Amino acid sequence: MYYYILDPNHLDQxxxxxxxxxxxxxxxxxxxxxxxxxxxxxxxxxxxxxxxSDRGVKTLIACGTDDTFNLMLxxxxxRDFTLGFIPLDDTSYLSRILGLDSIHTAVKTxxxxxxxxxxxxxxxxxxFISYVEFGIIAxxxxxxxxxxxxxxxxxxxxxxxxxxxxxYTMEIDCLGGMVANTRSTSSKDxxxxxxxxxxxxxxxxxxxxxxxxGRYKDLIAEGLLEQIPxxxxxxxxxxxxxxxxxxxxxxxxxxxxxxxTSIEIIPLRLRLIVGKARxx
Amino acid sequence: MDKDxxxxxxxxxxxxxxxxxxDLNSEGNIRIEGSVAGxxxxxxNVMVGESAKIAADINAGxxxxxxxxQGNLKISGNLILQSTARxxxxxxxxxxxxEDGAQFTGKCTMGGAPVAAGKVKPEPELEQ
Numbered sequence: 202m203y204y205y206i207l208d209p210n211h212l213d214q215x216x217x218x219x220x221x222x223x224x225x226x227x228x229x230x231x232x233x234x235x236x237x238x239x240x241x242x243x244x245x246x247x248x249x250x251x252x253x254s255d256r257g258v259k260t261l262i263a264c265g266t267d268d269t270f271n272l273m274l275x276x277x278x279x280r281d282f283t284l285g286f287i288p289l290d291d292t293s294y295l296s297r298i299l300g301l302d303s304i305h306t307a308v309k310t311x312x313x314x315x316x317x318x319x320x321x322x323x324x325x326x327x328x329f330i331s332y333v334e335f336g337i338i339a340x341x342x343x344x345x346x347x348x349x350x351x352x353x354x355x356x357x358x359x360x361x362x363x364x365x366x367x368x369y370t371m372e373i374d375c376l377g378g379m380v381a382n383t384r385s386t387s388s389k390d391x392x393x394x395x396x397x398x399x400x401x402x403x404x405x406x407x408x409x410x411x412x413x414x415g416r417y418k419d420l421i422a423e424g425l426l427e428q429i430p431x432x433x434x435x436x437x438x439x440x441x442x443x444x445x446x447x448x449x450x451x452x453x454x455x456x457x458x459x460x461x462t463s464i465e466i467i468p469l470r471l472r473l474i475v476g477k478a479r480x481x
Numbered sequence: 482m483d484k485d486x487x488x489x490x491x492x493x494x495x496x497x498x499x500x501x502x503x504d505l506n507s508e509g510n511i512r513i514e515g516s517v518a519g520x521x522x523x524x525x526n527v528m529v530g531e532s533a534k535i536a537a538d539i540n541a542g543x544x545x546x547x548x549x550x551q552g553n554l555k556i557s558g559n560l561i562l563q564s565t566a567r568x569x570x571x572x573x574x575x576x577x578x579x580e581d582g583a584q585f586t587g588k589c590t591m592g593g594a595p596v597a598a599g600k601v602k603p604e605p606e607l608e609q
Contacts, residue, residue: 369503369519373496392492392509407496431514433496436507 203235203311204253205287206246206273208265212289220289223304224264231312240265250276259283260474262311266290267331267453274321274328285311285474294453297385298331300476310476319396319481321470322382324450325458330396330471332384332424333450333457333464335361335442336377337406339424350418351411358408362444365403365437373433378405380440380450380464383481384424393427393434396481399468402427403435439465492525497532511541513548531565538570553587 205228209217228234236256238249250273253261262285263270270286287307288296301307322329336359342350358374365371380403383396393402404426409417417429426432441463442450449456492509495501499515507523514530517537521527527541533548543558546566554560556574564582571588579585 366506369501369505372500372502374498405496405499407498427494431496431498432494433499433515434492434494436492436509 204258205237205262208240208269211266227308246272247276267295283472294385300479318469321467324464332381334379342422354414364441376406400436401466405433407431
């Protein structure tokens with residue numbers, strides 16, 4: 202049985218209602234109707250996951266924005282579900298990762314039940330399948346003009362101390378970086394950000410000169426840091442951010458944790474319904 | 482060393498401003514441009530760039546050195562010391578290639594008895 206968590210948050214009312222109607226039509230057409238739990242001010246995603254668990258539901262589908270999926274992941278607390286995602290937001294980066302470019306594709310994919318086991322990353326109490334950033338934020342950079350992005354990248358460097366796999370400590374002066382499980386630009390053939398390899402990829406961008414900022418701005422905005430000369434690339438199972446205290450770690454532009462904190466990978470922990478056009 | 486080729490092949494890359502303290506273990510190729518103090522271990526290839534400073538023992542499948550290494554090297558395959566390499570430590574490897582200008586102080590073992598670098602005795606002249 203499917204349990205749909207329908208989340209209107211971060212969507213304007215008219216868009217949500219239109220997409221809701223489209224979704225209900227498609228669920229009926231593909232014969233995958235189930236119970237729909239709508240997120241309200243009185244019923245959080247956490248409450249809906251509890252309800253689904255009590256009813257013995259095996260498949261949870263998040264319908265909403267990337268936040269809906271991320272909050273649903275956080276609410277699982279280790280419980281065993283097969284997960285799916287139906288994006289109601291055109292700017293969703295998770296939909297690109299999972300190969301679900303529209304509501305129609307997402308519903309069709311869920312009906313086909315193409316399930317992949319993928320790695321799950323955990324940062325404090327927050328589970329995620331994508332990536333977290335520190336220092337520079339690629340998604341914000343993407344929306345800036347050329348001049349403003351040059352200014353945004355021409356900032357003092359951060360001195361960061363990181364411990365890797367309880368084995369060694371790194372000290373680095375950098376602009377920022379990311380810890381990636383997967384991302385919208387990864388692919389199965391690439392070793393970076395492959396969510397089935399059992400590793401996290403730590404990418405750290407060093408301070409760049411003005412010429413290099415201009416040359417590599419687009420790559421930074423795409424999150425393809427490993428293609429920039431001088432970038433450190435570390436494959437690991439555990440990353441502990443020790444210094445500087447208070448520096449934020451962001452997911453989709455929102456701060457989810459502050460240093461000191463740690464991120465670990467749980468290999469092939471998650472069963473996820475994915476599309477043909479997924480990036481891994 | 483062909484930097485582009487190194488970028489493509491390396492699974493772990495230590496950038497120029499990185500300082501590592503501890504045991505750097507990897508299952509793939511490692512490229513080091515920064516500083517490492519501790520140990521470096523992989524079954525694959527280690528590439529040490531010109532700006533790198535390593536104060537560590539290196540245990541690897543093969544290695545190409547262009548920077549400074551203070552420590553012992555145990556390489557099961559090929560070891561290449563490029564012209565800018567400075568090695569202070571003992572070397573154990575299967576095949577060794579030393580380019581003009583490379584500096585090496587220590588003992589070298591290649592599947593047999595060790596030979597001290599810079600202290601090789603000249604062969605005695607044959608009596609007529």
